[in-house]
Structures are given as structure tokens and as C-alpha cells.
Amino acid sequence: xxxxxxxxxxxxxxxxxxxxxxxxxxxxxxxxxxxxxxxxxxxxxxxxxxxxxxxxxxxxxxxxxxxxxxxxxxxxxxxxxxxxxxxxxxxxxxxxxxxxxxxxxxxxxxxxxxxxxxxxxxxxxxxxxxxxxxxxxxxxxxxxxxxxxxxxxxxxxxxxxxxxxxxxxxxxxxxxxxxxxxxxxxxxxxxxxxxxxxxxxxxxxxxxxxxxxxxxxxxxxxxxxxxxxxxxxxxxxxxxxxxxxxxxxxxxxxxxxxxxxxxxxxxxxxxxxxxxxxxxxxxxxxxxxxxxxxxxxxxxxxxxxxxxxxxxxxxxxxxxxxxxxxxxxxxxxxxxxxxxxxxxxxxxxxxxxxxxx
Amino acid sequence: xxxxxxxxxxxxxxxxxxxxxxxxxxxxxxxxxxxxxxxxxxxxxxxxxxxxxxxxxxxxxxxxxxxxxxxxxxxxxxxxxxxxxxxxxxxxxxxxxxxxxxxxxxxxxxxxxxxxxxxxxxxxxxxxxxxxxxxxxxxxxxxxxxxxxxxxxxxxxxxxxxxxxxxxxxxxxxxxxxxxxxxxxxxxxxxxxxxxxxxxxxxxxxxxxxxxxxxxxxxxxxxxxxxxxxxxxxxxxxxxxxxxxxxxxxxxxxxxxxxxxxxxxxxxxxxxxxxxxxxxxxxxxxxxxxxxxxxxxxxxxxxxxxxxxxxxxxxxxxxxxxxxxxxxxxxxxxxxxxxxxxxxxxxxxxxxxxxxxxxxxx
Numbered sequence: 051x052x053x054x055x056x057x058x059x060x061x062x063x064x065x066x067x068x069x070x071x072x073x074x075x076x077x078x079x080x081x082x083x084x085x086x087x088x089x090x091x092x093x094x095x096x097x098x099x100x101x102x103x104x105x106x107x108x109x110x111x112x113x114x115x116x117x118x119x120x121x122x123x124x125x126x127x128x129x130x131x132x133x134x135x136x137x138x139x140x141x142x143x144x145x146x147x148x149x150x151x152x153x154x155x156x157x158x159x160x161x162x163x164x165x166x167x168x169x170x171x172x173x174x175x176x177x178x179x180x181x182x183x184x185x186x187x188x189x190x191x192x193x194x195x196x197x198x199x200x201x202x203x204x205x206x207x208x209x210x211x212x213x214x215x216x217x218x219x220x221x222x223x224x225x226x227x228x229x230x231x232x233x234x235x236x237x238x239x240x241x242x243x244x245x246x247x248x249x250x251x252x253x254x255x256x257x258x259x260x261x262x263x264x265x266x267x268x269x270x271x272x273x274x275x276x277x278x279x280x281x282x283x284x285x286x287x288x289x290x291x292x293x294x295x296x297x298x299x300x301x302x303x304x305x306x307x308x309x310x311x312x313x314x315x316x317x318x319x320x321x322x323x324x325x326x327x328x329x330x331x332x333x334x335x336x337x338x339x340x341x342x343x344x345x346x347x348x349x350x351x352x353x354x355x356x357x358x359x360x361x362x363x364x365x366x367x368x369x370x371x372x373x374x375x376x377x378x379x380x381x382x383x384x385x386x387x388x389x390x391x392x393x394x395x396x397x398x399x400x401x402x403x404x405x406x407x
Numbered sequence: 408x409x410x411x412x413x414x415x416x417x418x419x420x421x422x423x424x425x426x427x428x429x430x431x432x433x434x435x436x437x438x439x440x441x442x443x444x445x446x447x448x449x450x451x452x453x454x455x456x457x458x459x460x461x462x463x464x465x466x467x468x469x470x471x472x473x474x475x476x477x478x479x480x481x482x483x484x485x486x487x488x489x490x491x492x493x494x495x496x497x498x499x500x501x502x503x504x505x506x507x508x509x510x511x512x513x514x515x516x517x518x519x520x521x522x523x524x525x526x527x528x529x530x531x532x533x534x535x536x537x538x539x540x541x542x543x544x545x546x547x548x549x550x551x552x553x554x555x556x557x558x559x560x561x562x563x564x565x566x567x568x569x570x571x572x573x574x575x576x577x578x579x580x581x582x583x584x585x586x587x588x589x590x591x592x593x594x595x596x597x598x599x600x601x602x603x604x605x606x607x608x609x610x611x612x613x614x615x616x617x618x619x620x621x622x623x624x625x626x627x628x629x630x631x632x633x634x635x636x637x638x639x640x641x642x643x644x645x646x647x648x649x650x651x652x653x654x655x656x657x658x659x660x661x662x663x664x665x666x667x668x669x670x671x672x673x674x675x676x677x678x679x680x681x682x683x684x685x686x687x688x689x690x691x692x693x694x695x696x697x698x699x700x701x702x703x704x705x706x707x708x709x710x711x712x713x714x715x716x717x718x719x720x721x722x723x724x725x726x727x728x729x730x731x732x733x734x735x736x737x738x739x740x741x742x743x744x745x746x747x748x749x750x751x752x753x754x755x756x757x758x759x760x761x762x763x764x765x766x767x768x769x
Contacts, residue, residue, distance in 0.1 A: 104603045109615050117621040228751035230701050232708055233743035236727050240737075243730040250730055344608035349705055353728060363614055364709060375618055379611045386608050 109379045113372045114148030185358035192281035204293025226287030235353035248276045251355030296328040333397040340389040432763035439759020445752040453561040457519040460555035461533045465716040473498040474546035479510045486510040508539035545738035556718040564720040568700040575638035579645025584676040587653025604643040686764040694757035697750040
């Protein structure tokens with residue numbers, strides 16, 4: 051065999067094989083792929099900008115339609131003169147039509163300035179950045195936990211189809227799909243309070259500011275565990291079921307039968323042939339799973355007092371700080387859109403058909 | 408295409424419509440049927456909520472704050488209800504021995520309107536004596552019967568799911584049908600709008616929509632508002648899928664035939680394209696109802712949906728957010744269990760419907 055191959059490569063007569071088997075440097079082999087990927091990334095980036103603009107316009111329009119704003123409550127306060135309110139309104143362009151406000155807002159956001167939170171009396175940028183980071187942390191670890199558990203168990207259930215493992219997994223998945231986030235968060239709160247192993251809500255203990263950096267780190271981690279697990283649990287079931295069904299589909303495929311017929315070990319067949327192809331549909335649900343995750347995070351944050359974007363949105367909503375609500379919605383959407391963008395790039399990297407489209 | 412062979416084979420023996428075949432396949436799935444039976448039961452109980460509930464949702468019993476569940480027990484040939492008296496400590500209750508009252512069926516109690524318009528005072532069960540309350544699932548922090556509130560709450564929570572899904576799916580089907588049938592610029596515009604709506608995480612969109620409604624609305628207005636909000640969120644994903652189906656259907660010959668016969672675009676969409684998407688729509692609707700129910704639950708839970716004293720599963724759970732309450736009075740989680748059972752039943756039924764409908768694209 052090796053002789054045959056060597057001849058095929060170096061024999062000038064059989065030029066047909068030369069092109070196919072010549073050991074080209076890796077760089078040249080991947081170069082077109084990288085170019086195609088960059089083109090694809092650029093295209094997707096261009097697609098993202100109008101989307102985010104549209105979302106901000108939509109939420110701004112909704113805000114403009116909403117009755118009353120932060121000043122409505124200020125006006126009822128006899129200690130604040132109408133002049134002050136008029137001046138404040140002019141300062142924030144609230145006396146202008148909504149599309150003018152939108153342009154001002156857009157200009158500011160483009161330069162990284164989210165304005166001033168009237169309810170919190172601090173710059174909205176610092177508020178949003180801190181909350182965004184918290185939501186990101188929570189979602190990221192929930193994602194890690196969910197995928198880290200769901201993928202191996204999904205594979206296990208598919209490989210051992212109809213065994214007790216499979217049945218146990220599908221039972222857990224069914225229950226997991228049906229337990230609402232609200233209930234799960236409440237149970238987690240109850241568990242934390244009853245066992246005392248975890249802090250009851252919040253992101254850091256009251257003494258956080260007096261701790262050493264390593265203590266601070268563990269304090270944050272300690273607070274993060276329970277909300278992240280709750281959030282992961284609601285996401286886990288769907289991914290596990292999807293992983294199982296994708297792998298089962300590919301295990302039925304003819305190329306898997308062919309691989310088995312060639313005498314490959316079952317482990318090799320699953321890992322190298324079936325799983326590689328089952329990953330693509332999973333990457334497509336990555337985007338959906340992100341959307342569910344952010345909505346789930348909204349609930350978990352509000353119940354477990356995790357100071358993230360969702361909680362900020364509710365606080366801003368109750369304080370009638372409409373600008374802050376818009377900022378939060380746009381930032382959450384940005385988080386989702388960027389997550390989808392990453393999922394698309396991963397998919398394009400693993401499936402050439404996507405990037406050629 | 409795959410379903411074509413069995414249908415023609417069955418027609419040779421006994422002519423069965425596709426719906427009959429569908430029903431036959433569904434009947435074989437025990438879990439799906441169980442889900443369906445549970446749902447029929449839940450909705451029936453919700454419809455007769457006022458009759459089944461021993462009390463009204465807003466009846467306050469000042470002697471029964473956080474009362475633990477009281478279950479009737481069998482004594483001789485009667486069901487009797489035991490009596491409790493205040494015990495040591497706050498909200499502690501002690502069983503009074505040998506002091507019971509028989510439980511009666513079809514007993515006279517508080518006034519209510521059956522189906523919302525028939526005034527009556529007959530309840531399914533009760534003692535007829537306010538000193539002997541029946542709190543099947545205990546009482547809440549205002550001494551209101553959790554079981555009765557659960558039933559009144561189910562009227563709101565369960566109906567919002569079905570009404571919301573009907574509106575948003577009809578919207579989604581029409582918009583998706585138009586988008587797929589006309590293609591071109593219409594399609595592009597509609598699909599961009601769908602993308603826009605879908606790219607905002609659902610709960611954030613719900614809150615910014617909620618922001619546009621004025622405070623101080625009546626219960627009925629809030630109920631309608633929640634339906635409007637949830638419908639606004641749900642139509643986009645439906646429209647996208649229907650659009651995809653319509654795009655492939657419009658190339659088929661029967662559509663060409665309909666157009667050649669002079670059918671208007673609206674007629675083609677409504678009579679020829681949309682009926683072909685029904686099996687998908689029914690499955691998708693069944694699997695999506697839980698999201699609508701949960702949407703209402705979250706809104707009410709966060710205090711921006713159904714307001715006290717009206718009962719909904721969401722605002723009842725708000726009390727359970729207090730960990731002190733939750734540790735000592737776990738029956739406050741009853742609405743959570745109700746939500747779980749409902750969602751589970753919908754998932755069971757939806758899964759069975761999907762297998763029976765054999766729509767692979769789901």
C-alpha cells in the first residue's frame with residue numbers, strides 16, 4: 051500500500067493522483083477556508099448592525115408610547131419646582147419628540163455613553179456594565195454546566211438506546227422540561243435557606259468589600275453556584291434530548307453502517323463518524339438555547355436577587371426610568387445577537403455548506 | 408410523502424380520513440392520552456371553578472392565617488372535617504380531638520357566578536359552617552383558601568394559554584402565509600420584522616411592552632393586556648415556519664391549479680396553503696401553550712400582571728418568594744405544583760401528537 055501511494059505521489063506520469071494526494075503545507079489547505087470564514091464573519095457583522103438598530107428603534111418607540119415617565123412622579127413632588135423639572139427635561143431632551151430623543155440617545159450610545167439613570171442618580175453606563183457582566187457570568191456558567199452535563203448524557207443515552215440509562219435520561223429530561231424556572235428558583239431559595247449551605251440570594255455577602263481578593267473570589271463563586279445550577283437545569287433537558295436524537299439519526303446513517311462494516315470499533319464509529327456529524331444540528335440550537343437562557347436568567351435574577359440585567363430591567367420598570375429599560379433591553383438583545391453570531395461562526399467553521407451560501 | 412403509502416393501503420380496506428388515522432396513531436400512545444385526560448380534567452375543573460371551590464378567591468378568614476391543610480377523614484359512613492384551634496406561637500394550630508363536622512356535598516355557601524353569569528351559592532363540598540373550614544391546600548398569609556384560589560387562578564392561567572396561542576398562531580399563519588406566498592419584497596420585509604421580534608429575549612420584550620400600558624387598569628383590562636403582549640411575542644416564530652412551508656407549497660401543482668381557476672391570493676393562502684400546515688400548527692401549538700402559561704405566571708409573579716386580590720398561579724407564588732413563609736408553610740408552593748402538572752401534561756400530549764402527526768421538521 052505504502053509503495054503504491056508513494057508511486058502515485060511522485061510518479062510524474064500519474065498526474066491525476068498528484069493533485070489529490072500531494073502533501074501540501076497545512077497553511078495552503080486551510081487558507082481558502084480562512085478567507086471564506088472571514089467573508090462570512092464580515093457578512094454576518096453587517097447583518098447585525100441593522101438588527102440592533104431596529105431593536106433599539108422598536109424599544110424606543112415602545113418607550114415613547116408608554117404613559118408617564120420618571121418626571122411624572124417628580125411632578126407630584128411639591129418640593130421640586132416646575133422650573134427644575136423643565137430644566138431637567140430639556141437637559142435630557144425629554145421635551146422633544148421621540149425620534150429626536152432617539153437620535154440623541156443613539157449618538158450617545160455610539161460613543162459608549164448610556165446617559166444618566168434618573169432613578170439611580172449615577173451614570174447608566176457604569177450601572178449597565180456591572181449588571182451586564184453579572185448576567186454574562188451567570189449565563190456563561192449556566193451554559194457550561196448545562197452543555198457539560200447534557201452532551202455526555204445525551205451521547206450515553208443514544209449509544210445505550212432503550213437501556214435503563216436512556217429511560218432515566220428521558221424521564222429526567224421530561225421532568226426538567228416541565229419544571230418552570232419560577233418554581234425551580236423558589237425551590238433553590240428554599241433549599242439554600244433550609245440547608246444553610248448556600249447564601250439566600252444576592253451576588254456577594256455584606257462584608258464583601260472588606261475581604262481579601264481570594265476571599266472575594268470565593269464569595270462570588272459561592273453566590274454564583276446556586277443560580278447557575280438552577281438556570282442550567284432548565285436548559286439541560288432540551289439539549290440532552292436534542293443530542294440524543296441527533297446522534298441516533300446519524301447512527302442510523304449509511305456511512306456509519308459502512309464504517310462498522312469496515313471493522314472499526316464501536317467507540318471509533320461513534321466518536322469519529324457519528325458524533326462529528328451530530329454536532330452541526332446541535333450548534334444550530336445553541337442560538338435558541340441562548341435565547342431561552344437569557345429569558346431564564348431574567349427570572350432567576352429576579353427571584354434569587356442576582357444583580358443582573360433582568361433585575362435592573364424590573365427595577366428600572368418600577369422606577370419608571372424608561373431610558374434605563376430601553377438600555378437594558380438593547381443590551382440583553384446585544385448579548386443574544388452576539389451569542390447567535392458566535393454560534394453561526396462555529397457552525398460555519400464546522401459545516402462548509404453554510405459559509406458557501 | 409412518507410405518509411402517502413399507509414393512507415392508500417388503509418383506503419383499500421376501510422376508508423379512513425387522515426384525521427382518523429391520526430387519531431388511531433395517537434390512541435396507541437398511552438402517555439400522550441394520559442396527558443390529554445389530565446388536561447381535560449384540569450380545564451373542566453377550571454370551567455366549574457366557582458362550583459368546585461369551597462370558597463371565593465377573596466374570602467378572608469381572620470382566624471386562619473397560614474392555616475395548614477385540612478383534609479376530610481372517613482368516620483363511619485361519613486366524611487368528617489376536624490377542627491383546629493390556635494396553638495402556641497404565631498400561626499400555630501392544634502387539632503381539637505373528637506370535634507368534627509360532617510362534610511356535605513352540594514352545600515350552600517358563599518355566593519358566586521357559575522361560568523361568570525349564573526348567580527348561585529351551591530358548592531361541590533363544604534361543611535356549611537364557618538367554624539369548620541375545609542382548606543384542602545391550607546390557607547395563605549391572609550387566611551384565604553389556597554385550593555379555592557388555585558381553582559380561580561386556573562381560570563385565568565389556563566385560559567390565557569389557549570386564547571394567547573390562538574391569537575398569535577392565527578396571526579403567525581396569516582402573516583407567514585402571505586410572506587411565503589407573495590415572496591419577494593413583502594417576504595423580505597416581513598421576515599426582517601420577525602427577526603427583529605425574535606432577537607429580543609422574550610421576557611425583556613414582555614417588560615418593554617408592559618411598559619406601554621398605563622398603571623391602574625382593571626382586572627379584565629390586565630387580562631386582555633397579558634393576552635395582547637403574549638400574542639405579540641409568539642407570532643414571529645410561527646410566521647417563520649409557516650412562511651417556509653408556504654414557499655415550498657406555492658410551487659406545487661394544486662396551487663397552480665387554484666390560481667389558474669382564478670382564486671384570489673387570499674383564497675389560495677387560506678383555503679389551499681394553510682390547511683396543509685395544520686398538522687404542524689396543532690403540534691407546535693400544543694407544545695407552545697406552556698410558554699404562554701409561564702408568561703402569565705412570570706408577569707403576575709413579578710407584580711406586573713394579574714393583581715391581588717384576583718388569583719392567578721403567578722401572583723399566588725409571590726408569597727412563596729419569602730423564604731420564611733416557604734420554610735414554615737410549604738403549601739404556598741401548591742400553584743407551582745399545578746403549573747408543573749399542567750406543563751407536563753401539555754408536553755406529554757404534544758410529544759404524542761408530534762409522533763402521531765409524523766412531522767419530521769419539528
